[in-house]
Amino acid sequence: MTDAALPLPASRRRRWGFALLWLLFLAPFFFLTYGQVNTYTASLPSVPSFAFGWETHIPFLPWTIIPYWSIDLFYGLSLFICTSLREQCIHGLRLVAASLVACAGFLLFPLKFSFPRPQTDGTAGWMFDQLEMFDLPFNQAPSLHIILLWLLWLRFRAHTPQKWRWFLHLWSVLILISVLTTWQHHFIDVITGAAAGVVISYLLPIRTRWQWSPHRIRRGYQLAGRYAIISLVLTIAAVVIDGQGWWLLWPALTFLCITAGYLGAGASVFQKDSAGRISPSAAILLLPYRLAALISYYWYAKQCRHPSIVNEHITLGGYPAAPLTAAAVLDMTGEFPRSRYSTGLAYHCQPQLDLFPLTEEQIESAVNNLSRLVRSGQVYVHCKLGYTRSTTVVVAWLIRAGLADNVEQALAAVRQARPQIVLREQTIAALTRWAARYGKNNE
Known part of the structure; x- marks a missing residue:
């Protein structure tokens, strides 16, 4: 959003x-x-x-x-x-x-x-x-x-x-x-x-605005379908179980919102602003999804927690879990609020959906923000795990900065620093389109 x-x-x-x-x-x-x-x-x-029986004691x-x-x-x-x-x-x-x-x-x-x-x-x-x-x-x-x-x-x-x-x-x-x-x-x-x-x-x-950007990305519809099924199953379970089962409507509504995100609402469903603040309403309503994301984060913590130094300007990693040595932070997560370890540092957040490729315009926006932050010193670029969203931006920035001639060279440089990165075919295609459209032209 x-x-x-x-x-x-x-x-x-x-x-x-x-x-x-x-x-x-x-x-x-x-x-x-x-x-x-x-x-x-x-x-x-x-x-x-x-009324519940215990209410007679109020x-x-x-x-x-x-x-x-x-x-x-x-x-x-x-x-x-x-x-x-x-x-x-x-x-x-x-x-x-x-x-x-x-x-x-x-x-x-x-x-x-x-x-x-x-x-x-x-x-x-x-x-x-x-x-x-x-x-x-x-x-x-x-x-x-x-x-x-x-x-x-x-x-x-x-x-x-x-x-x-x-x-x-x-x-x-x-x-x-x-x-x-x-x-x-x-x-x-x-x-x-x-x-x-x-x-x-x-x-x-x-504080934020809704967005709706229709797309033709198959991956987005696949993820939307999965979350829609989860929401439907939870709703049916709430009706069948009855009583305390009605609490299942909370995560059912949560995953319905996430479904909308992958259908076109994008990261606007998280209501996270450029300062990294998530609205209290979104923090509560989407809590089940955020807890699932947190479990995923700790599951992969051993692989993603340690930052990877790409060059003297850029460090790439997952959501900060320890004090940072960088001078600035570019946050690409939508599901988590600003990390307390980024307090006092130059900071910008461009929330993006997990497992979903950035558009050329989103890549360009993130690269421009990263270029601005680099003036403050070394920048820590992160998403949840430091595998895809943040990697996409760093690959593009290397081309913009003239440190790589094309996507393949930039990707190889980042992979050498952080071997565990994951860039799917659709993300590489988006980077290729971005390079053809923007590339080094907006120095």
């Missing part, structure tokens, strides 16, 4: 004006959709409940209505803290999607809260009375409160100074707990709400 282009700064007055317009739309939209669905569910002859804590209500304040402020109109627009769309997704869940799977709430008095009692004026014990799963909490936490996390992050996290945890301790929701509502929130923010990214 490419980084979102830096938006032209909008004046604070303009941003706040749009924030007000968003609120004027979102407030009635929320109450209309949420209220109508609540009223409809209340009219049904029978509405079931779903205490009712009246004072937690305060953090529960506080989400309304965060909801309104979140639109005013955005620093660009693009961020504000996408955040607004996320809030709209939150209401629509939650209401769809309420209609498809109507549920009600099953515990009778004790009577309360004082300030907490008044707040509960106000809540009950428009909220009925329906609209349970997915919890809209939890969906919004995730979306709001993302925005405030992006704009809260580091020294105050602890307070943001603490208050967010209080809001999370409050949906249970105010006896507003059951645990299943929290889980489904969190899942819905992550999916919404993943589908509507702010």
Whole structure:
């Protein structure tokens, strides 16, 4: 996924004006959709409940209505803290999607809260009375409160100074707990709400952009087919096993996203930017794939961990697992975040899919970035294992730098330094096309 282009700064007055317009739309939209669905569910002859047995031990804590209500304040402020109109627009769309997704869940799977709430008095009692004026014990799963909490936490996390992050996290945890301790929701509502929130923010990214580049590469369709089969098998298993088996929908969705990557979305599915940061949504949603990639990394660790010095300018290797002696790093992985061993070094990330050949344009972009980094000193070029993605770039750079006359010479030089590299026929063909199109012309 490419980084979102830096938006032209909008004046604070303009941003706040749009924030007000968003609120004027979102407030009635929320109450209309949420209220109508609540009223409809209340009219049904029978509405079931779903609660785990251990939930009877969750205490009712009246004072937690305060953090529960506080989400309304965060909801309104979140639109005013955005620093660009693009961020504000996408955040607004996320809030709209939150209401629509939650209401769809309420209609498809109507549920009600099953515990009778004790009577309360004082300030907490008044707040509960106000809540009950428009909220009925329906609209349970997915919890809209939890969906919004995730979306709001993302925005405030992006704009809260580091020294105050602890307070943001603490208050967010209080809001999370409050949906249970105010006896507003059951645990299943929290889980489904969190899942819905992550999916919404993943589908509507702010820091990066989706890409779609159709291709005719057979290898890509083969890999897409494999991941699609894995996703289908996991989905069927979730349905057959039932109960705890529904957790299998998580990796099923993960591998569906990876399938989309190999069909045309490319590395944009990882939502990793040029600074090596992966969005929290992608980090969570794609965790099963990242764990599989990590297992693969450690499986081949003995073969790939040690860096290979190609020449005085370039060192080639796998994902850094130890301190680096290089002055700069070119990261070609999409599945892993920036290594802590690259902190403090000149750095650029161009995320690419594993086992998938780079296009001529991607090779050219990576070579240009590598040429820029070389000015800082020796560059450590890596992907997961240092076999294919990073090797492709180094081979091309040797031609660009005039250290090899053609792909065969460059490949031989790299193979001499790192014998375990793997470049398939399609990758060599892409390098040949790149050399014919760009070669040494863009010194």
